[in-house]
Amino acid sequence: MMKNLYKLILMAIVIAGVSVAGTFFYLTRTKTPQANLLSPQEVAQGALNYINENLVAKGVVASLVDVVEENGLYKFRLKINEQEFISYVTKDGKILFPEEGINLEEKPATTTPTEEPKKLTCEDLQKTDKPLLEAFVVSECPYGLQMQRILSEIVKNIPSLAENMKVKYIGAIVGDKITSMHGDEEAQENLRQICIREEQGDKYWSYIDCHIKKGEVDGCLTAAGIDEAKLSNCMTDSSKGLKYAKEDFDAQEKYNVTGSPTLILDEEQVSEFDFGGRTAQAVKTLLCCGFKTEPGTCSQKLTEDSAATGFSETYSQSSGSSGGSCGE
Numbered sequence: 001m002m003k004n005l006y007k008l009i010l011m012a013i014v015i016a017g018v019s020v021a022g023t024f025f026y027l028t029r030t031k032t033p034q035a036n037l038l039s040p041q042e043v044a045q046g047a048l049n050y051i052n053e054n055l056v057a058k059g060v061v062a063s064l065v066d067v068v069e070e071n072g073l074y075k076f077r078l079k080i081n082e083q084e085f086i087s088y089v090t091k092d093g094k095i096l097f098p099e100e101g102i103n104l105e106e107k108p109a110t111t112t113p114t115e116e117p118k119k120l121t122c123e124d125l126q127k128t129d130k131p132l133l134e135a136f137v138v139s140e141c142p143y144g145l146q147m148q149r150i151l152s153e154i155v156k157n158i159p160s161l162a163e164n165m166k167v168k169y170i171g172a173i174v175g176d177k178i179t180s181m182h183g184d185e186e187a188q189e190n191l192r193q194i195c196i197r198e199e200q201g202d203k204y205w206s207y208i209d210c211h212i213k214k215g216e217v218d219g220c221l222t223a224a225g226i227d228e229a230k231l232s233n234c235m236t237d238s239s240k241g242l243k244y245a246k247e248d249f250d251a252q253e254k255y256n257v258t259g260s261p262t263l264i265l266d267e268e269q270v271s272e273f274d275f276g277g278r279t280a281q282a283v284k285t286l287l288c289c290g291f292k293t294e295p296g297t298c299s300q301k302l303t304e305d306s307a308a309t310g311f312s313e314t315y316s317q318s319s320g321s322s323g324g325s326c327g328e
């Protein structure tokens with residue numbers, strides 16, 4: 001970062017120096033008699049003084065490494081922190097060139113264009129009898145809600161796949177408190193959903209299907225038939241709620257999960273975009289590719305509409321980005 005900043009600032013100064021025809025950078029005199037030319041060391045030190053006084057951040061000091069004559073200029077090396085840079089200055093000490101020179105007799109090295117990562121196919125995925133697709137989210141991330149909406153749509157249409165999918169949550173535990181990237185309200189909702197998942201799992205998807213519409217809590221707990229006393233006990237008893245949450249966070253660390261949503265299929269990170277994007281059909285296809293023998297229900301076609309982001313009464317994305325993530 002320091003290197004790029006140095007180069008950008010000095011390049012701007014060189015451009016300015018050229019436009020005023022050599023008046024931009026003085027060392028000790030505006031005109032140097034031929035008999036009293038400055039030494040390379042004096043010229044380089046003058047350039048260095050200018051850099052320290054005008055260009056580097058406060059508290060940062062550039063130091064001179066060495067100076068030599070090259071192609072009618074003085075080439076000097078300077079060090080800023082532990083990084084070295086090469087610059088040039090005219091022999092009269094008037095104009096500073098911040099970049100190392102380009103030899104016009106040499107052809108620039110050719111670079112190979114970076115290839116795009118290869119998209120996974122169904123054949124690339126390992127197969128098991130009971131694949132597990134884990135979706136890591138946070139409960140107020142628009143894209144985490146998008147993924148929960150997709151998984152809920154799959155469960156509504158193919159209930160048998162519910163046992164092959166699990167929503168997990170991104171966060172941390174500090175002291176005896178759960179934390180999340182969007183603050184305490186999200187952290188508490190993450191914990192609420194974790195407790196429902198672990199202790200009232202048969203009602204988890206009913207609660208999620210309700211919550212992703214408006215972000216309601218009380219009404220959705222009632223609609224899903226949640227035992228609120230049991231839920232409260234889980235959320236306040238550190239031997240329960242925090243223990244469950246820690247298992248999610250340990251898995252987050254294991255798989256190096258940093259964004260919501262992130263999909264893990266049988267301990268391997270995968271992308272729904274390799275299979276069509278943020279749609280119920282694409283994620284269903286991804287999951288079904290994990291079976292050694294696909295169940296007949298995998299042939300059922302689901303919607304290929306992009307799911308809505310954020311809280312939404314409808315499933316489909318009406319406008320805007322169909323993909324993205326919330327990162328820590």
